[in-house]
Amino acid sequence: MSLAKRIIPCLDVDNGRVVKGVQFVDIRDAGNPIEVAKRYDEQGADEITFLDITATAHDRGTIVHVVEEVASQVFIPLTVGGGIRSVEDVRTMLNAGADKVAINSAAIFNPAFVKEACDTFGSQCIVVAIDAKKVSIENEPDKWEIFTHGGRKETGIDAIEWAKKMETLGAGELLVTSMDKDGTKSGFDLALTRTIADSVKIPVIASGGVGELSDLCDGITQGHAEAVLAASIFHFGQHTVQEAKQAMQKEGIEVRL
């Protein structure tokens, strides 16, 4: 009897629609985030994360409606990330029905915001998203740095030190994405995930690179993550969340079935 490792499907939402493509055979409107979220809930997802990638601030209001709709029909934890820059943004999302918000670039530009958000709403609802890229070369000790703008812009901040700092500021959880692996379907950056997970007491969610069910298992067993996040492996009907959990259970990982 112990805590189950979590599987978190992630939906990229642009102006109220799921993008990156979602193909379920029996969902007519695959771009509707509410339908997709309901489907993942039925499959046994432990949480759902919405990443709002809407470009203009004007259209950001639509994610609020999405969260409101989902929260009134799906009774599992919901996380919303993307464009969270102020205490007001956090409040808006929590009031809409989100349980946690993921803070990404705003943490880099203004680390005090993380502390302010945690002090105001509690650490339990503040996730800090860390986008990291390996900067060490072969034969050098591993080193990762934080990148912004989808991995295009370097910050010079050491990812491990940053993770510890975010924990100190009160973050309740870390969402660690390898920008080297994201979209490659070649598995998580396990060394990155493990190094961060072993450096902090708070839970780490592994993200970026899942292509096979075994990648999810590796994130837990080798990456020491508490939860694994994936998008396309579920979106295209390649695997259901249920199948992923069965695969994890076979590896001796405790899951909620």
Added chain:
Amino acid sequence: MADQKLVTVIDYGMGNLRSVAKAAEHVAGSNTRICISSKADDIAAADAIIFPGQGAAKACMKALNESNISHTLMQAASEKPFLGICMGLQVLMTHSQENEGVDCLDILKGDVQQFDLSTYPELKMPHMGWNQIHQTTDHPLWHNIEQDSRFYFVHSYFVSPHDKHIIAGETTHGNKFTSAIAQDNLFAIQAHPEKSADAGLQLFKNFLDWNGQ
């Protein structure tokens, strides 16, 4: 609508009330009305009370004290079907260790303690995610919920009641801790039933069907 049942979700500015109300509404019959309120009148008029809560103990107690509903709340807790959730369990106790010590409502004798994971270096804090609740009593609120079902938790402190007979459920994170309490008309749970999928919805249904005995 004379026999309409009113269930008040207490709003004192601390917690995801909308989710709690939505989950209760999802399983409520047509003659049950779920209302979110911070007014003493709505607490006094209610047939049943849901008392959620999130955040730190000190902030919760401060919000409660400033809301001027403590007295009505205590009254309700002594006579109506009463469901405490998360911090709504912890603040029922005598005292919490959180924030260098906070006096709580003292409706249930006991303390709120921090997890000691010093012998479990692999375990994370907060205790966040889906863990099992072992039902230690036969209670109407456990009706149709499988033994050892998983519920969603997120917390760093847990309750330790003096009277062990009021323990209704236990969970293990390193050590075993009390995850649900039942005493007379009062039931309180450390997990978030509003985020615990089918098991949680069943618990809400059981609560709405419960006469408090």
